[in-house]
Amino acid sequence: MKVSLTVNGKPMSGEVEGRTLLSTFLRETLSLTGTHIGCDTSQCGACTVHVDGAQVKSCTVFALDVQGSSVTTIEGMANTDGSLGRIQQAFQDHHGLQCGFCTPGMVMASAALLAVNPTPTEAEVRHHLEGNICRCTGYHNIVKAVMAASDAIPAE
Amino acid sequence: MPKDFEAKTTGIGAPMKRREDIRFLTGRGVYTDDIKLAGQTYAVIVRSQVAHGRIKAIRTEAAAAMEGVLAIFTGEDFKDVGGNPAGWLIKSRNGEPMREPKRPVLAHGKVRHVGDAYAAVIAETYEQGRAAAQQLADDTDIEELPAIIDMKAAAADATNRVHDEIPDNLCYDWGWIEDNRAAVEEVFARAPHVTTLELVNNRLIPNAMEPRASIGEYFPGTGDYKLTTTSQNPHLTRLLVAAFVLGIPENKLTVVAPDVGGGFGSKIYHYGEEALVLAAAKRLGRPVRWTAERSESFLSDAHGRDHVTKIELACEKDGTFLAFRTETFANVGAYLSNFATVTPTFLHGTLMAGPYKVPHVYVNVKTVFTNTAPVDAYRGAGRPEATFSLERVVDQMCRELGLDAFEVRRKNFLTPDMFPYTTPVGLVYDTGNYQATLDKVIEMADVAGFESRRAASAAKGLLRGLGLSTWIEACGIAPSHLVGILGARVGLYDAATVRVNATGNISIMVGAHSHGQGHETVFAQVAADRLGVPESSIEIVHGDTSKIPFGMGSYGSRSLAVCGVAMTKAIDKIIAKGKKIAAHMLEASEADITFEAGKFAVAGTDKAKTFGEIAFSAYVPHNYPLETLEPGLEETAFYDPANFTYPAGAYLCEAEVDPETGKVTIEAFHCADDFGNVMNPMIVEGQVHGGVGQGIGQALLESTTYDETGQLLTGSYMDYAMPRASDVPFYNVDYSCQTPCTHNPLGVKGCGEAGAIGSPPAVVNAVIDALHRGGHTHIKHIDMPVSPQRVWAAING
Structure with missing residues (x-):
């Protein structure tokens, strides 16, 4: 079956089976390997993308379910000139990543939070990121990065 | 971050942003599963x-x-x-x-x-x-x-065997140091006070995210x-x-x-x-x-920890330590993973003197096969187990004798004038200042203000406690001669090749491997500092046996302390050769050539050649001493450390316990560490954050549970409680107390495992302290993870 959609602003399509997950479609068919798969129970959040602006774990969605939708992945988060986007830059500035594996999901989840809540409290940031697991950073610098990328007054 | 660190923008000590972040933040990292063939x-x-x-x-x-x-x-x-x-x-x-x-x-x-x-x-x-x-x-x-799951039962049952050829399921029964056993027993027999604790160091699943x-x-x-x-x-x-x-x-x-994408040992x-x-x-x-x-x-994946330990502390009534003695059962799982036998022995028993001047220590470890996944080194590897046992029993002793936990540690600390110091468990600590990190953490944590914070918690019906852990570890693994005597089948040196290209930029092939540590940035900082060239002209290459000379990889907080030193030694060879080339080109004696800020100069003159000019000459040797010197500018060095390095520190955890639900909340976590010299403070802080996050996970959340038939009940993120962002606080980290390592030229000690080593006992000590302050004085210990259910049961037990 054919699925056609917009990914990072560009029209794309590919052949899928009914059981093909969006995460698999992005990685295997479209070679957008920035979306990572870190678990098999939709818990870790490494595969987080945006579907029509909403934060979605792409391992919980069939590729066919996003027929005609607009999907944004980590590959679509940089500025048009290729420089790091605001949230990406905050992650680098505040050392909000170490091994980088959870990072795409963290950036996508953070972007979704800031889109609806531009001035989150520290507690709101921590609560929002509960669906994204990081094993490296102890979350300290991730939370700092999200706060810095927001319009909120820094927590520290 | 201390101001003198913030001010630096380049070279050693600068909080430089990580170059590798760009690819990770844009989805262009290439992990194994991303490769299509x-x-x-x-x-x-x-x-x-x-x-x-x-x-x-x-x-x-x-x-x-x-x-x-x-x-x-x-x-x-x-x-x-x-x-x-x-x-x-x-x-x-x-x-x-x-x-x-x-x-x-x-x-x-x-x-x-x-x-x-x-x-x-x-x-x-x-x-x-x-x-x-x-x-x-x-x-x-x-x-x-029949499944063999319980360690002590496995060691006692001669009929049911994980491996048919091993009758008692025992890998070994190790004594450290066996010759000291009798002397330690004698001390215990006549000790004015003995404190005993039975402890479980819970099995953990490393869970690198990739x-x-x-x-x-x-x-x-x-x-x-x-x-x-x-x-x-x-x-x-x-x-x-x-x-x-x-x-x-x-x-x-x-x-x-x-x-x-992360390793943590696994x-x-x-x-x-x-x-x-x-x-x-x-x-x-x-x-x-x-x-x-x-x-x-x-x-x-290889799991971590899984010890059951009885620890005894013999002391004077004033809290002066006389001896430690432990008996540990260590679960090794079904097979021996590569480092499985050294983790509960030489990475554990040799740390059982802690930062203390205790004259007598004896450690016994029985390592047992069971029908569970193999257990091996996980962040800290043996040292968290040693630290947990020591720091829990010291607190318990203070409680039994009515002594102050801060003062007892201070009284028993080795003092700076005692180094180098040979411990009763076979290590030689080269340097340290444990009083300084303890003083620092007390200041950071505003211990003086604790009573008012406790009263504020009490007004809300919550119990607040303070938990201390003063830890030491041995890392920068490891001197090959020593580990050879101890049974290692490999050497633990490392290697680096510095290749200066004809156009002057530099490729450095290192045996260390970065899987989150930021080597591509930090190694370039160190090299740039030494060579006086911009970081941007240096590329760090790792992780490919066809490109790098050799290497033993990254674990045991060894990357800079071992491979970083190999790199600096290779750079020194580059500089030495550069001086020879410069002497020829500048028509001067080699002894008169100086190298500073990327320039080879004739001392006392304005005659000089840049690093780039020397590199070019090495590859286009038209004016070059070809009779006595090979062309090219590439050097390799192997470095085998003379000793382990000994980072140490003092951690203070302030925790709140809700007696109605048993839930523990970490209100503050303070770390005063001595890592020796710090190459990139931003990365050092990040390493401590991550280690403490994992330590809090062990202390409060993570439990690896097999049922009696050997089914793993915690086999997914639905069941295994990984720390989430809302489970942990901001951490307060300081590394200004620095006693540089005396036996490596960078003076570095290693910071990767510290957080995971020092933090679990601080958390548990804080919980027990809170409960005692709240009047629940019957509670001696709660096993990790200190879950709400366990705390509630202890209160209401």
Whole structure:
């Protein structure tokens, strides 16, 4: 079956089976390997993308379910000139990543939070990121990065 | 971050942003599973669903006939190749060598834990491979045997055996130092006070966020193999696959560890899947790839910790330590993973004197086989277990004798004038200042203001406590001569090659491997500082045995302390050769050439050549001393450390307990560490944050639970409580107390494991303190994870 959609602003399509997950479609068919798969129970959040602006774990969605939708992945988060986007830059500035594996999901989840809540409290940031697991950073610098990328007054 | 660090923008000590972040933040990192190869095939592993059983029959016909199936492997295919060896040979107290059962590529004869791999399907697609693997599982007859799960029962039961040839399920019964045993017993017999604690150091599952993955390739034209794999140490994996398991000539095997998504120890080891994909690639003549599902990671990655310890502290009534004595049962799981035998022994027993001037210590460790996943080194590896035992029993002693936990530690600390200091457990601490880090953490934590914060909590019906942990570890692993005496089968030096290219930019090939640590940035900082060239002209290359000279990889907080020093030694050779070239070009004596800020100059004159000019001359040697000097500018150095390094510090945890629910909240966590010299403070802080996060996970959340039949009840993120962002606080980290390492030229000690070592006892001490302050004085100890259920039960017990 054919699925056609917009990914990072560009029209794309590919052949899928009914059981093909969006995460698999992005990685295997479209070679957008920035979306990572870190678990098999939709818990870790490494595969987080945006579907029509909403934060979605792409391992919980069939590729066919996003027929005609607009999907944004980590590959679509940089500025048009290729420089790091605001949230990406905050992650680098505040050392909000170490091994980088959870990072795409963290950036996508953070972007979704800031889109609806531009001035989150520290507690709101921590609560929002509960669906994204990081094993490296102890979350300290991730939370700092999200706060810095927001319009909120820094927590520290 | 202290101001003097913030001010630096380049070189050693600058909080430089990480260059590798750009690719990770834009989705351009290349992890093993991101690599696609023409003609690739998929391996799916068939794993035991029972903890212990005898394989009666594996009928492969139906699976082999399924669509897309290319090959099936079982233990039979690997029965004649070698096993995956233990890296350390430990001797029992009676002098007997440890028992080392063969660890095959695929289980043969018996399966020994849930998740034990006994067959594999290679197929055109992953889905086809999975379907056939299910068929193969259905077509396998395994006679289930009683599962051996409880360590002490396993050691006591002579009839039920994990390995048929090992009658008592014991790997070894180790005494450290055995010759001191009688003297320690004598001290205990006449000690004015003895405190005893029984402790469980809970089994943890490392859970690097990138699941293990491996791709095997074989090139029939040359007979070369290539393994791309999630490894912390590609050369060690090559050595194990080549020399021990498959017998591939070492020079015919390339191992590449590209971007690796965390390790924490679990990716040090060679795993059977790596040998499988290589053997399958050769048989099929096509690339064979395998990526673990998270469920497979839970079942088959090497787990960590899992000690049951009785610790005793003998002391004077004023709290002066006289002796420590421990008896530990260490669970090694079903097979010996590569570092499994050294973790509970030399990485644990040798730290059992802590930062204290205790004259007598005796450690006994019985390491036991069970029908569970193999257990090996996980962040800290033995040192968190030692620290937990010591810091818990010290607090308990203070409580029993009504002494102040801060003052008792201060009274027993080694003092700065005592270094170098030989401990009663065989280490030589080179330097330290434990009083300074304790003073610092007291200041950071505003201990003076604790009482008012406690009263504020009490007004809300909450109990607040303060928990201290003063820790030390031995890292920068390790002096080869020493580890050789202790039973290591390898050396633990490291290596680096500095290649100055003709155009003046520099490639540095390092044996250390970065899987989150930021080596590409920090190694470039150190090199740039020494060479006086911009960081941007330096590229750090790691993780590929075909590019780097050799190396033992990254674990044991060793990257800078060992490989970083190898790199600086190679740079020193570059500078020495550069001086010779400069002397020729400047028509001066070599002795008169100075090198500073990237310039070779004749002392006392304005005659100079830039680093770039010297590099160019080395590759275009038109005006060059060719009679006495080879062209080119590339140097390699190997460095073997003279000693371990000894980071130490003081951690204070402030926790709040809700007596109604038993829930513990970390209100503040303060770390005062001594890492010696700091190369990049931003990265050092990040390492401490991550380590403390994992330590809080161990203390409050993470429990690896097998039921009595050996089923892993915590086999997914639905059941295994990983710390989430809302479970942890901001951490308050300081590293301004610095006693630089005395035996490496960088003065670095290592910071990667500190947080995970020092934090668990601080958390548990804080909880017990809160409960006692709240009047629940009957509670002596609560095992980790200190869950709401356990706290509530202790309160209401």
